[in-house]
Amino acid sequence: MSVERNPEAFENAPINWVPAIVLLSTPLLALVLVPWYLWSHGANPATWTAFAIFMAWTGLSITAGYHRLWSHKAYDAHPVVKYVLLFGATLAVQSSVFDWCSGHRSHHRHVDDEYDDPYSSRRGFWFSHMQWMLRKFPSGQYDYKNIPDLKKDKLLTFQHNHYGLCVVASNAIALTIVGFITGDMLGAFIIVGLLRLVLTHHFTFFINSLCHMFGSRPYTDENTARDNPILAIFTWGEGYHNYHHYFQYDYRNGVKWWQYDPTKWFILGLSKIGLAKDLKRVDGLTIKHAEVIMQFKRAQARIDGGEMSLDERLAAFKERISAEYEAFSQTVEEWHTLKAKSVELKRTEFANRLHEADERLKEQFSLVEAKIREHSERIELAYAHLKGKAATAK
Ligand SMILES: [Zn+2]
């Protein structure tokens, strides 16, 4: 979808009444009702347990369901998992699966574009956080041409066609059941319903607003998306948004072992018990390549920025970086040749020799991988060296 680049159409966009009322009234209601409930009824452990379960269920339904499964096809899930995720995502009240995924695919395709990205961060924090839903902006009117795969699914189509009914019925039924189990109907609706809804809303919205403003950019600086470990805590791992924008089909967002990405663990866990398959992963070498390119870019920017005195050592450093860059380009070329070779081999080798050939290639790949690691280490060393020199020069 491409939107007419007309500023007036944005300025005069009419109010989107239903989302506007829901999104503005629920936080206000929560601000009044939650303290009142706590003051008058105290804290019921059963209610808070249900709250935690619903936070996890509805949160993961958005991240592992609406986002990684349906928007990006990063893996395939067992039908039972799909039902549970679709139910949870409906409880989360974040628009129908068609609207969410169509908008999200546009966001990736046109990221940061003021007219075509539905929640473009170029229009500021407030717009990308929630204003984009409060009015009928041209960029938010989807024609669903980018979700042909989802439109084939009867269950998803049903949810989209009867969305209002699905939201009200699912929440009413689920919360009434919780109320009966906990014996605290008021707590079920105020804490498990309202408070959970508002928190899940804004945690998701943070990804579009804060994750495009604050954090690092280890993989690409071609868009505003950032890696932010603090936001990852609130967003079930979606805080590693720079990685995600560069490698959107990977089922992981936090790709390092130490990064907090419970959505990734959840999907991996499902695959271990046969409830998910075809988990898509970007190979380590491609990831490292993106990281090293960014390292070079940062080193160059530092030198060009002139924040240190321009002495001979700096000139030497510059030379070092250019040499390293050249060497690195060669390694990358080697890697591309290897890749092409491996495709060629798979086409021509006989099945019984394929294994043997594969082993050889694997060896060569690991050699190239080691080389790239070396480049990266040398750059880091050069950096540390320069930093040390700059400190002693001061
Ligand atoms: Zn984004």
Ligand SMILES: [Zn+2]
């Ligand atoms: Zn995405």
